[in-house]
Amino acid sequence: MSKNTVRSHPVIALDGPAGAGKSTVAMRVAQALGYVLVDTGALYRAVGVLAQRRRVRTDDVARVEQITMQAVESHALKMVARAGATPIVWIDGEPQTDALRTPEASHAASIVSGYPGVRAALLALQRSFGSDGGVVLEGRDIGTVVFPDAEIKFFITASDTERAHRRHQELLQKDPSSQLSQVLAAVRERDSRDASRDIAPMKPAEDAVVLDTSAMSVEEVVAVVVQAAIGAQTV
Numbered sequence: 001m002s003k004n005t006v007r008s009h010p011v012i013a014l015d016g017p018a019g020a021g022k023s024t025v026a027m028r029v030a031q032a033l034g035y036v037l038v039d040t041g042a043l044y045r046a047v048g049v050l051a052q053r054r055r056v057r058t059d060d061v062a063r064v065e066q067i068t069m070q071a072v073e074s075h076a077l078k079m080v081a082r083a084g085a086t087p088i089v090w091i092d093g094e095p096q097t098d099a100l101r102t103p104e105a106s107h108a109a110s111i112v113s114g115y116p117g118v119r120a121a122l123l124a125l126q127r128s129f130g131s132d133g134g135v136v137l138e139g140r141d142i143g144t145v146v147f148p149d150a151e152i153k154f155f156i157t158a159s160d161t162e163r164a165h166r167r168h169q170e171l172l173q174k175d176p177s178s179q180l181s182q183v184l185a186a187v188r189e190r191d192s193r194d195a196s197r198d199i200a201p202m203k204p205a206e207d208a209v210v211l212d213t214s215a216m217s218v219e220e221v222v223a224v225v226v227q228a229a230i231g232a233q234t235v
């Protein structure tokens with residue numbers, strides 16, 4: 001879609017670092033507006049899981065790129081997204097949920113997302129969800145690369161200590177041995193890898209609104225995004 005085409009419902013790009021609350025905000029915004037939700041991080045996580053299933057090491061760039069392209073083309077890797085619901089990623093005909101959320105999957109996703117062939121393979125897939133608008137995409141490069149013409153762009157962030165604290169609380173529910181210091185180290189490592197990679201580094205788009213949510217409630221953040229989206233609707 002060209003820059004001049006008017007969508008009656010906006011594309012909402014929510015970018016930002018891990019643990020800033022993007023996923024929760026994206027879900028609530030999609031529910032409030034009845035928009036389709038696309039969690040692009042889940043696609044990168046799925047590539048990490050795919051590599052594990054295919055017994056390909058995540059540092060083998062060429063093989064990871066090859067299996068990703070093949071899996072996207074053959075629909076062995078796909079995402080099913082619906083209005084106001086968590087999108088489901090499928091690998092080899094099986095829906096993936098918990099396997100994508102482990103610390104290992106987070107780590108693998110952060111590595112494979114730096115590979116140009118992986119990003120290229122996932123780009124068309126991400127764009128296929130959004131071109132008609134009425135969609136919320138959350139990720140790192142939605143406003144800069146995937147939908148540079150998105151009508152609404154927010155870069156949602158928070159201090160690294162606050163983000164580590166939030167992620168730690170989430171992990172504790174599944175793993176009582178979670179250590180805050182380790183979670184903080186992992187958050188910092190991932191931030192620096194995501195922000196410093198050559199291709200599509202995590203950064204706010206020039207026309208994005210940067211929201212520091214360190215001292216904001218989820219409800220406050222959702223209200224800001226929903227208001228902006230309603231203002232951009234033309235029907």
Ligand code: DC
Nearest residue numbers: 040041042044109110113139140141
């Ligand atoms: O948002 P998340 O934690 O599920 O993302 C997992 C990894 O995928 C993260 O380290 C960065 C990468 N990612 C990316 O490079 N581009 C995106 N649009 C989304 C995620």
